[in-house]
Amino acid sequence: MSTQIPIAVRNRVSERAKKTLDVVARFVEEDCIPADTVYEAQIGVGDARWEAHPQILEDLKAKAKSLGLWNMFLPKGHYKESPGFTNLEYGLMAEWLGKSRVASEAVNCSAPDTGNMEVLAKYGNEEQKAKWLKPLMDGKIRSAFLMTEPQVASSDARNIEMKITKDGDHYVLNGQKWWSSGAGDPRCKVYIVMGKSDPNNKDPYRQQSVIIVPSDTKGITIERMLSVYGYDDAPHGHGHITFYNVRVPAANLVLGEGRGFEIIQGRLGPGRIHHAMRTIGAAERALEWMLMRINDPKKTPFGKQLREHGVILEWVAKSRIDIDAARLVVLNAAIKMDEQGPKAALTEIAQAKVLVPQTALTVIDRAVQSFGGAGVSQDTPLANMWAQIRTLRLADGPDEVHLQQMGRNENKRGKAVTDKINAQKAKAEELRKKYGAKRTEIGSNIKHSKL
Secondary structure (H helix, E strand, O other): OHHHOOOOOHHHOOHHHHHHHHHHHHHHHHHHHHHHHHHHHHHOOHHHHHOOOOHHHHHHHHHHHHOOOOOOOOOOOOOOOOOOOOHHHHHHHHHHHOOOOOHHHHOOOOOOHHHHHHHHHHHOOHHHHHHHHHHHHOOOOEEEEEOOOOOOOOOOHHHOOOEEEEEOOEEEEEEEEEEEEOOOOOOEEEEEEEEEOOOOOOOOOOOEEEEEEEOOOOOEEEEEEOOEOOEOOOOOOEEEEEEEEEEEEHHHEOOOOOOHHHHHHHHHHHHHHHHHHHHHHHHHHHHHHHHHHHOOOOOOHHHOOHHHOHHHHHHHHHHHHHHHHHHHHHHHHHHHHHHHOOHHHHHHHHHHHHHHHHHHHHHHHHHHHHHHHHHHOOOOOHHHHHHHHHHHHOOOOOHHHHHHHHHHHHHOOHHHHHHHHHHHHHHHHHHHHHHOOOOOOOOOOOHHHHO
């Protein structure tokens, strides 16, 4: 709710955004969370899960549109298609969306579609926007983003090997991708694919290109769907896909050859903020479940309710502190993106990307522990939440890559701070001499110290 906006950022949130935030919160709490289990039931079992499209989701989408909740993610001032909310304002909304499995898709703000729509809105030409961006923004189709490859260390995107070879007025793609999230959905009609179009370019950051590939193009094979800690995430899923002589019109190339790194950096920055704020919402929901469990009068181990056992309230307090601190880190990144753009906010985005999943996993783990065996079962949302959020320490680049970059940037201050500290020491010595102040050491006058 808008009353819960941190006071540090409240004056940066418009009245329109506050009202929308209240509508989002009610929609999630009253409609989406109750629908989550119905959605899962309507997906069904077995291979039919990959053909399912639960009716309850379409009903939620219709209600969301009637409430004015649609495509809130494109930030104000950066896209002509933007609904007019800032990264900060949408971030606050995304937190609520993160409490429910279906909420983000119900308002057409779910990954990977949001990132793909941002790519098309920012870098696509008018023809590409008309053909692919419009149906995505209308919620008529879905999409996938294909970057990671199983045979190389894809955390370094320079290693990507998929070939994108020019052949007349077409490009021919050969290679394989995996963790192609969204590829299992029968409504997934388009892939945004990154590959190498100029492998011999001396600049390793100009070897890659991004191209739009219709999912029904001849030569594409979904080899299998990958599970996440045993969850298949159907019908969305995470595909392992092969490309064999896949011919795509040259007009589908985005921005131009060799612009792949530029595009993916522009795509991943806002996406990391979206993931982070949705993760804050999941952490909040985990805390709510923990509060319910520790106050359950039917659960009285050793003659006391859980809240009466010493460590439990400490878990609650630490969870509150952890969530509130992590939220401020994300919102700070969102503000810098609003004011200076994603490129200027890379450090702040990386801070949020690393901190928030670790924070949420800690909170969820406490909640699981409070439930005992039920916490790792299907009787609570906690196990699935943990599995999904654990992947965020790998998605959009593993934590270690971001930490290494942040550490390298922070260490650039080494010489400057050394010079500053040495200058301060020298000034302190001058002041001691000026005022006749003698430096004494603890214990230097103890008599037996001189024996």
